[in-house]
Amino acid sequence: MPITLQDVAARAGVSKSAVSRTFTPGASVSAKTRAKVEAAAKELGYMPNVLASSLTTGRTALVGLISNNFTNPYFLEIFDLFTRALQEAELRPLLINLSAEEDASRSLSMLQQYNVDGVIVASSTLPPDFAKVFHDAGIPVVHAFGWSSDTPQTGRVSIDNTEAGQLAAVTLIERGYQRVGFLGGPQNAATTLDRLHGFRAELAIHGLSPEIQFATAYSYDAGRVAMARALDSAPSVEAWFCGDDVIAIGAMDASAAMGQRIPDDLGIIGLNDMRMTGWDRIGLTTIRQPAQHIVSASVDLIRKGIADPATPPQNVILPCTLVERSTLRAKP
Secondary structure, eight states, X not given: OOOOHHHHHHHHXXXXXXXXXXXXXXXXXXXXXXXXXXXXXXXXXXXXXXXXXXXXHSXXXXXXXXESOTTOHHHHHHHHHHHHHHHHTTOEXXXXXXXXXXXXXXXXXXXXXXXXXXXXEEOSSSOHHHHHHHHHTTOOEEEESOOOTTOOSSXXXXXXXXXXXXXXXXXXXXXXXXXXXXXXXOTTOHHXXXXXXXXXXXXXXXXXXXXXXXXXXXXXXXXXXXXXXXHHHOTTOOEEEESSHHHHHHHHHHHHHTTOOTTTTOEEEEEEOXXXXXXXXXXXXXEEOOHHHHHHHHXXXXXXXXXXXXXXXXXXXXXXXXXXXXXXXXXX
């Protein structure tokens, strides 16, 4: 038979409510009583039922971790970081795939059925109105990896995507590229447009204008198809800024299939610095998002939002940096 709260109370010589308070974060209980209860629980092998506790406290410690980027290997790395960080913070991630979801209000109903305490939107392509709907319903929300100029007033943690585009342009100019292109993700994604804006603005300072192509998704297949199309329509481009690493890897393979040698014939720079970009066969020069710091900051903000829902939304913008590998020619 499973050990119950009543068993612990009897062994410790205290009331059931004292045992309940001992295992309820923030509840008032004396040090002496806590010591008795914890000793009895350890002796009996008792583990508190967190679901039962939530009925008393009104808190589930569930955090909805939602995204629509499950086909992008970079976000599998992100989910690994998030689930670990949330569990270390004594929060329980509820992973929700919104890849085929277009109705923000229906997604809200799903989250409310589980009585989540907070939501982390981990996506660069999920429409901003999703975060707004959750926020307007009184659920603390943090939008991670998706900061852009039109994100609503929710907590946000990311790089400045405009700045990332500027860094890509500066990097290509420093290596002597004059005919450059932008191969972005979905055209309706705000992050794609912000990266393009920064890229185009920096090039304009130097009297340059990019060729522009968009992939239909942040995926390898979409990157490969888009690059094959780009090589046909803009064969004179010397280097491409791909607004995502997995798109860049697809672009590299499409280029190789069409006889282009990288970096001798064509330069490629990506964005994210996911793990596989450092593999020997790939060696992608890219712009790094500090994923671990973004995740840590996001979890910190959601904890504060859960503890005090009146906490004003905060923006945390972290720097992006260039990671040199082997897909661009050296500086002249």
